[in-house]
Amino acid sequence: MKILHTSDWHLGQSVMGKSRLDEHRLFINWLSATVVEQGIEAVVLAGDVFDTSTPPSYARELYHDCVVQLNKLDCQFIVVAGNHDSVSVLNESKNLLAKLKAYVVTQPAWDNASDAVLELKNQDGTLAALVCAIPFLRARDMVRYEMGQSGADKQLQLAEQIKRYYQQQFDYAKSISADVPIIGTGHLTMVGGEKTESVRDIYVGSLEALSPSLLPEFDYLALGHIHKPMPVAGNSNWRYSGSPIPMSFDEANSPKSVCIYDTATRVAERLAIPVFRPLKSLKGERNELLKQIEQLDEPQDLAIWLDITVNEDINLGPFQEKLAQLCEGRNMEIVKVQRTRKAAGLFDGDGETATLEDINPTEVFDRLLLEKEIEPSRANVLKQLFTKIVNEQEQPS
Incomplete structure (x- = not known):
């Protein structure tokens, strides 16, 4: 069986007020096509289905449309909640989606491990893998702190409880079968993971990153929360898949991918995701910027989005008018124009202007x-x- 690992969709996200719906819709279509082309029988989404706890209706609609598409392809779908996700929002359609082979896990199953250890079966009904579907573990679901505890004690207590829960799920999976691969999931920061502008810290004040040594020896560990694809602790089978589209301009140059784990060979490989909408940051003086924009290649589909930083203290109003004229009739949009702090010239009196946004x-x-x-x-x-x-x-x- 081939299992596709993805994470951090952040459906409903916007950049400077501009919706990412078109990009996310293209990604869902690409995912469905990939399931067919690669012979994928299960998809694991390792958290952050939505960008906020109150996703817009169009984001929920796209999520449910994805479930329907995968069901039509006879592909199982496992979804675990991330730190951006609302437990109640994901739970409201959980029972219905289970009828469509989409299994949603939002909270730790302390009392009944079978609720979160899922069996993946081949077309002939044989067991191919076991998935310990572990969502983002909120501190309030894991520990009860006592008055007077130090920060270090709270950190140690939370880490021990996370370790204990992972081990409980792993041991239960082993009791079902020790012959098939055991796959773990997680939505957290592991030691050594690189963060970007759009990644918000979790376990703030208690535990910012978990040591890989605390977790059991999963055959594959499908991680979410970090938006850059990367292995963990030098283990190519413990991976962050990364987000499918860049969530911020600082992610624009980071390759986007999914991971495909083969239960027969027990090897994971990355599969690149196409760029659905280019994001580009440009910096320089005004004439240099105008020249850079003039020389940009236009994409065939979705318009390129530009983040412009001017290294001069200028009046942005007239410059923005020039930018608008330059982009008119071209497949590009300027979503942000700003000046560098140094260029604002607050006290030297040499600049053209300074706005209240700068100071x-x-x-x-x-x-x-x-x-x-x-x-x-x-x-x-x-x-x-x-x-x-x-x-x-x-x-x-």
């Missing part, structure tokens, strides 16, 4: 004092009073 309230007040040429001793008193007002405004009522 905080205290810096605005400091600049006002300079412009009004307030004498130093009085300026210090005024700054202290202003700081007090700002602090009072920032305090919750």
